[in-house]
Amino acid sequence: MSKLQPIHARGVTRRYDGRAVVQDASLTLQPGKITALLGQSGAGKSTLLRLFAGLEPVDAGEILHGDVPVSTVSRHIPAEDRHIGLIFQDFALFPHLNAIDNVSFGLVRQSKDKRRETARHWLDRLGLSHRAKAYPHELSGGEQQRVSIARALAAQPVAILMDEPFSGLDVTLKSEVRRTALAAVAEAGIPALLVTHDASEAMRAADRIAVMSDGVILQEDTPEKLYLEPVSMAVARALGPLRSVRRNALPEKWQAKVPLAETYCLRPEAVRLDPAGDAMLEVVAAQRTSSLIEIELKLTETETIHALALGPFTPGPGDKLAVSLAPEFVFAAR
């Protein structure tokens, strides 16, 4: 069996005390691709990860490695025999072992010298060769997470599953650790699953995203497709902010550009500052958030929409701005 095989979940269900926390979920993890599982806490993401890992049995459906069933209702390969790497939010480094011994932990079948060599290679690959002798409590959060990724990858797993791996990290560290870690994961060429509640992280890191809510996978596709063509408002909301407006509140020319519906949900990018724009809207409030300016524009006495703008000047309340609509960022609410 090659490790470059997909892992499939087919109609899997997991119940706790009779309540389904994962319901009829189907998802394929492709080799060399990172699949993100996105959803609010309690959506069932971590449970689905645990089912993939073999930490829990399935109550219905099956999980296959290639075409070999590894979890069915009647048969279950335990986690320790699946060779699937796991990365946790709390790093899960063995406190009694230093960095290099942590990375060597899963290499018991190799000779001592070979173990050391492999561990050193992976520590080096994750930029930690100088911290080989350090114990977990002597490492920063970012270093600890890189050691745990090195440990998982050193064991040459058939897949790697990451449960909110970057959530415990400082914002300033996060992007650097994520970049290094995910590059190493992608290089391994194995299927990878990234569980996260952070839509921007999922979109940055993943080749495909599955949006999950109440134990059900709502939609699974590329980040681009999900963002622009969500199958439901729940998926659209999971991917980024939306502002809901009635059709009557939109300027007349805009109403002609969008399909007929009573209510619409607009992404901030739907409204563009455009000197040749077909509508003039009054600024209610504007705020610079680093490189972007968030502008709240008045549609009616009770309804406003958001726009994002680049530029050196922040408009003030009462200013009139010429704007146009990008209908691809407008979804008819159903």
Add this chain to the structure above:
Amino acid sequence: MQAIKASSFHLPRLNPVALITLAAASLIGAPVAIAILTGVIGGGGDAWLHIVSTQLLGYTMTTLAVIGLTATLILLFAVPTAWFVSLNEFPGRGFFEWALILPLAAPGYVLAYAWADAADVAGPIQSLLRDVTGLSARDYWFPSVYSIPGLSFVMASALFPYAYLTARAAFSNLSLCTMEAARSLGASPRRLFLQVALPAARPAIFAGLALALMETAADYGAASYLGVQTLSVGIFRAWHSFSEPAVAARLAVLLILIAFGLQFIERVARGRGGIQQTATRWRTPRRQKLGPVAGWGVAIGCTLVLMLSFVIPVSRLIWVSAETGLGQGQIVRPFLNSLTLALAGSAFAFVLALTITIGARQNRFSQFIGRFAAGAGYAAPGIVLALGALFILSWTGFSVAGPAALIFLVWIYASRFTAAGAEPLNAAFSRAPASLGNAARSLGASRFQRLVRVDLPVAMSGASAAAIILFVETLKELPATLMLRPFNWDTLAVQAFAYASDERLAAATLPSLLITAAGLGPVVLLSLQLTRAGQSRAAG
């Protein structure tokens, strides 16, 4: 790439970890279960009816009075000292931080012998009083140690460090944000203590207090020596003097009910608040520097507590011992006996504690059964457990005077103290990431490999503290040893008790001091460890 093993397919099966934990829990819980069953099922006969009509109310009320008074004194000793040591800076604070734990080294019965001698009419305190005032012994009233308040004072002196330690930890863990929020709302230092810090630390203080009070209810040596008729004294008398084991078992049930009642009150007092901190940016409060008057006042207060609970009684024992020479009585044999029993008892308890701690990590059944048995064993006084063991000895036909009794004694030590040993081991696990086991599984480690390569090494970081606690506790244990030791097989505790009971206090001092000295080293070590842990947490 390693191929997936076909043999790995299996259905859920009987879990060996749960079975081992169940076996350990049975060993721990059996003596208390047998004592309770015998007490409830076995008829007490006329002797029981006699006790009910004459002494039961007295035993019970005395025990409850001692518990109530001891609780008050412990709170008075422990809470203010813990508060000042944790959150204030004053002369000698660093010293008091660890020194206030020292009384744990001296068992209650040793303090009772020392105070009884020191506060006697002919003792140094009253002699000094007479010398200073020129009064004669008949001219003044002096509190007697041979009384309920006297026993309560002795027990509070010996046991307040339990509440001091938990209160200190709770005060140190108060969130700076909470304290600053209270200050910004105009809270005075007094209000800050009474309305913010104290309610927040209440669950921890009650946990320590409950532990100390269970020990108070379980005490036999001090109560017996000071002539206070508690239930423990009643049980021992029913078994030993009246040869009525069934009556002793019935009284034991009552004592266990009191111990469980204390645990219940602790749970209720803990409420739903817990000690959870909600502030996300969590910082340990910086200590407030007290002014010179307040600072020295607090230092004097701490000195007084330390003097009363440890320095005066232990100094008195040293004085008496030095005065009368060390040659009083046979000491080497009891010392070796104590060492042997303490080592064997603590080793067995350690193995059981390790078993239930690791078992608790594996599944809920093991967690429940292990904790329940250990909790029951710890709550049950040694005298009750010894009674359970005596019933088993008599049913199985083993001689109470033979070596089997020693094995049973080691078993009783383990049953009694496993919970105390399991605490530091649990703490070691709680400091480790929750997902360790799953990480090891994902790296291919089997159940046995996880036990050897992960669980045991992680637990071992709490092993030294567990071993120290177990050794000191078994070394100090008196009532079970008194009931179960074979004839002529005295330990230091038994010998000290026997000499003290015979009014040969001079002879009792050396074994008493040896017990205290043996306990002192480990307690100092533990105290320094806890203090350092607190400092590094504050620094972090």
